[in-house]
Amino acid sequence: MYKGLFITHDVSMHGSPTSLGLLISKFRGISVDMLVEKHEFQRYGQDFIRKRFSETVQNIFNCRLIADYGFTTTKLRSPSLRKRVAHVIDTQVIRAIIKKGGYDFIHLNSLVLYPLIHKAYPFIIHVREIYRGYHKDKVSRALQNARGVIFISEYTKEPFRNVPLKKSVVLQNPFDMTNVRSVKADDLDERLAVARNKGVVFSIIGNMYEEKGIDFVIESFTKVQNENTTLLVVGNGSEEYLDKCRLRAAGDKRIIFYGDEENIDKIYSISDYIIRGESYPCIGRTMYEGLYGGCSVIIPGSICEGKNIFDYDKFKQKIHFYTPRNHESLVSVLNMAAFKKVTKETYESNLDDCAAKFYDFIRCSLEHKDK
Numbered sequence: 001m002y003k004g005l006f007i008t009h010d011v012s013m014h015g016s017p018t019s020l021g022l023l024i025s026k027f028r029g030i031s032v033d034m035l036v037e038k039h040e041f042q043r044y045g046q047d048f049i050r051k052r053f054s055e056t057v058q059n060i061f062n063c064r065l066i067a068d069y070g071f072t073t074t075k076l077r078s079p080s081l082r083k084r085v086a087h088v089i090d091t092q093v094i095r096a097i098i099k100k101g102g103y104d105f106i107h108l109n110s111l112v113l114y115p116l117i118h119k120a121y122p123f124i125i126h127v128r129e130i131y132r133g134y135h136k137d138k139v140s141r142a143l144q145n146a147r148g149v150i151f152i153s154e155y156t157k158e159p160f161r162n163v164p165l166k167k168s169v170v171l172q173n174p175f176d177m178t179n180v181r182s183v184k185a186d187d188l189d190e191r192l193a194v195a196r197n198k199g200v201v202f203s204i205i206g207n208m209y210e211e212k213g214i215d216f217v218i219e220s221f222t223k224v225q226n227e228n229t230t231l232l233v234v235g236n237g238s239e240e241y242l243d244k245c246r247l248r249a250a251g252d253k254r255i256i257f258y259g260d261e262e263n264i265d266k267i268y269s270i271s272d273y274i275i276r277g278e279s280y281p282c283i284g285r286t287m288y289e290g291l292y293g294g295c296s297v298i299i300p301g302s303i304c305e306g307k308n309i310f311d312y313d314k315f316k317q318k319i320h321f322y323t324p325r326n327h328e329s330l331v332s333v334l335n336m337a338a339f340k341k342v343t344k345e346t347y348e349s350n351l352d353d354c355a356a357k358f359y360d361f362i363r364c365s366l367e368h369k370d371k
Contacts, residue, residue, distance in 0.1 A: 002362065003031045005101055007094075007116065008109040009065050011040045011052055013260050014206040014235055015285055016128050019152075020109050022174040024054040026355035030362075033059040033101060035094070037067075061097050064090045067112040070133045091116075105147065105362060111139075119145040124365060126150045128173075130280065131159040148365030150358075153283055154308040167365045172310045173285055174354035177293035181347045183269035191256055192232075196270040199228030200338050202298075203271040205264070205286045208237030208245065213277025213325065215241075218255060219248040220330040226338035231255045234267050268293035272342040279325045281305045291315045294344030298333055300324035318342075 006024065011017050024032055034057050036049060041062035050057050098106060098121055108116060108125040117123045123146045131139065140163045143149050148167040151157035157170055185193065195201050202221065208214050214233060221231045233245065236259055249255045261267055268274075274290030274297045276282050281301030288310070290297045296318040303321055306312040312319070320337065323329035 001029050001031055002104040002366075003033075003102065004362075005033045005035055005098060005103045005106045006053075006109065007035045007065065007106065007113060009037045009040070009067050009113060010110070011036055011044055011049055012207060013262060013264065016109050016126070017052060019126075019128075019173045019285065021053040022176060022351055023355055023358055024057065026174075026351055027054075027056070027359070029359065032057050033061070033103070035061045035063060035065075035097060037065045038062045039064075059101075063093050063097070065094075065113060066090055066115045067110075068115050068135070069112055070135055095121075105366060114139055114142040117142045117145050122147045122366060124148045124150065124362060126152070127156045127160070128152050130155050130282070132280075148361060150361065153310075155281065155283065167361075169357075169361050171357055171361065172350065172354060173288065174351045175285075175288050175292045176349040176351045177265070177268065177289060177347050178349050179347075180265045180269050180293045183263075183265050187263075187266060188270065191258065192266060192270055195230040195232065195256065198230055199226065200272050200341055201230045201232060201270050202273045202275055202334070202337070203232040203234055203267055204275045204277060205232075205234040205267060205289075206284075208233070208235050208241055210241065211278065213279060215245045215248045216325055216327075217275050217277040217330070218245055220327050221255065221334060222248070222250055222252045223327070223331045224254075224334045224338050226335070227254070229254055229338045232258050232267060232271070234258045234261055234264075236260055264289075265293075268295060271295050272340075273298050273320075273337050276300060277325075281308075281324065283309050291318060292348045292350070294342070294347055296320065296337070296342050298322065298330070298337065 006020065008017060008020060046060050049060055094116060105122045105124050108123060111127045111129045114125065117125065125146050127149060140160060143160060143163060143165060149165050151170045152173050154170060204214060204217050206212060231254060268289060272295060274286055274295050276284060276287060276299045278300055282299060287297045287299055298320045301321050306316060320333050322333045
């Protein structure tokens with residue numbers, strides 16, 4: 001049995017924590033410890049973290065994690081002296097946990113954690129983000145020192161396509177949307193019930209911040225001509241960005257700022273279309289959750305992006321593209337969709353297959369030796 005330490009900076013209700021939790025729930029032959037960001041641990045607590053990921057998690061550690069969010073920007077930021085000193089201390093704490101644990105591998109759940117990689121330890125890193133920032137040479141060197149690199153799409157792989165990695169794979173995120181069919185009318189609060197009965201429901205789901213383009217989607221939706229529609233904004237963010245989004249909503253009563261929802265199946269059960277608002281072609285987790293959950297999706301990009309979408313031929317009739325960050329293009333798609341409810345026929349899962357491929361990649365990466 002392998003013993004793995006899984007390190008995550010995020011334990012929230014959306015995105016990468018969901019992917020990690022689904023994988024861990026299916027692990028057979030892997031003993032799991034977790035190391036989470038200290039602020040997240042203090043906010044949520046150990047019981048929540050076990051519930052969020054798996055009751056099979058054994059030890060849970062917390063520490064200030066060294067993360068670099070520079071992959072999203074070309075503006076170089078130099079850390080303060082205080083932060084550099086803190087990073088040295090934090091690194092020592094993390095390495096002490098690794099040494100004492102005797103782990104067969106250490107899994108990093110996001111590219112932002114690349115500064116933790118050290119060639120002396122068997123690191124596996126999940127690259128879930130599209131790298132468009134500074135310090136690419138530094139990031140590339142770190143990935144070269146990883147025992148294995150998992151890309152969730154061809155988009156996330158592209159910036160590192162020419163980097164000589166020890167071992168890499170493009171592996172789709174795990175999705176299990178079979179429980180969507182079990183959502184009953186009594187499970188819905190009044191806001192969701194009213195939205196479902198009113199007409200077409202659009203949803204944009206996830207942590208709210210500038211890169212996600214939530215404000216862009218909201219502003220475009222205000223121009224939709226059908227009054228019997230709803231836009232659900234599901235997730236939370238900083239008060240500053242929420243205020244910006246509310247300003248864009250301009251008092252439109254069709255827009256509901258729903259906040260977080262622990263049982264996200266409720267949202268997918270009443271949604272007709274899931275929207276993404278990035279400024280570049282993006283096929284993130286909520287797109288696949290929507291498709292596997294019976295919804296249609298509206299995403300930035302063009303039909304030529306189909307080659308990068310898993311199961312594109314299967315879902316292509318439910319995928320609608322618009323020109324990234326172009327209001328006119330998105331409004332045109334929204335107006336077309338606003339009069340077309342989506343008929344849901346199947347609710348699907350790829351969880352068993354994905355977990356098996358993940359385990360196989362871990363095994364192959366650990367067997368791989370440097371020449």
